[in-house]
Amino acid sequence: MRIVVDNKIPYIKEALARITDDVVYLPGREITADTIKEADALLIRTRTKCDSKLLQGSNVKFIGTAKIGFDHIDTEYCKQAGITWRNCPGCNAGAVEQYVHAVLELLHKTRGYKLQDKCIGIIGVGHVGSRILALANRLGIKILLNDPPRHDNGEKGFVSLSTIARECDIITFHTPLIKDGIYKTYHLADESFFNSLKKKPVIINTSRGEVIETGAILNAIRNDKIAEAVIDVWGNEPDINIELLNKVFIGTPHIAGYSANGKFNATQMTFEFLCSFFNINIDSRINLPEELVSGTNSSDSDILSNYNPLIDYKSLLTHPEDFEKIRGNYKLRKVTIQNWRID
Secondary structure: OOEEEEOOOOOOHHHHHOOOOOEEEEOHHHOOHHHHOOOOEEEEOOOOOEOHHHHOOOOOOEEEEOOOOOOOEOHHHHHHHOOEEEOOOOOOHHHHHHHHHHHHHHHHHHHOOOHHHOEEEEEOOOHHHHHHHHHHHHHOOEEEEEOHHHHHOOOOOOOOHHHHHHHOOEEEEOOOOOOOOOOOOOOOEOHHHHHOOOOOOEEEEOOOHHHEOHHHHHHHHHOOOOOEEEEOOOOOOOOOOHHHHHHOOEEOOOOOOOEHHHHHHHHHHHHHHHHHHOOOOOOOOOOOOHHHHOOOOOOHHHHHHHOOHHHHHHHHHHOHHHHHHHHHOOOOEOOOHHHOOOO
């Protein structure tokens, strides 16, 4: 069995060596039709676009993406071609929680936000959004939730996007990128959305860049419709909008979910999916890396001593042309024990 692997997926080499010696490691953007022609499986991240151009004529039967999102996979083509794919929902939820928590603490410390007096709107209440919900509850923030698929499934406790726009002081996005259909999230936050805002909120996006329309949020900042913007994911990555980068409160290079813990979770899940698909009957558990074995719990009050996103913002602001380099060589931070788990 031949496997082609994105060489930025950590903790995977020892595991794969247990099942095959025919493994090719490549940078994500160098995984091409020529390099995968004889491969049985691909293990990738978001920088490898899995569509007919890449896959047609190959031997690929399985794609595992060590990420939550899957908008880089042409799922319809894979269905037609008989290719199974799996993503890793929830793998980095603890890291994104840590990121949002640090943002909220910075708003408190540098902007004087009394969080208990604020209302946060959480758009998308899946694995990550549910962690933000639990965080907001711990911090005593009033919460409104928006999740149309769950609402339409008969679940209670959700409000409309217009209610979020009208009543929230902080609005945070945690949706997948869906480009069409009744649950479309592409440019969910467009000119109409920003024009409907009533309370000049803080906007946080750690989901996908295209969930927010770049021109619309720029106009909202220029016209004083929002108080602050925190952007981790950008339209047209890695060629991000420099004006937006310079106007945000915090801007980071798509690393909100980049923790050693989250990466380990994703690698573990991807390896398990691979073994299951090919009926490989081994113990698929990967040994926990030494850096994740030890650690201490931390309280909500000392979050910035563990992670401060302003440091990552300074790095990107200084060298925005190095977006991909900074992201690709990011030193994985550690999420404190209470904020992560292997589900």
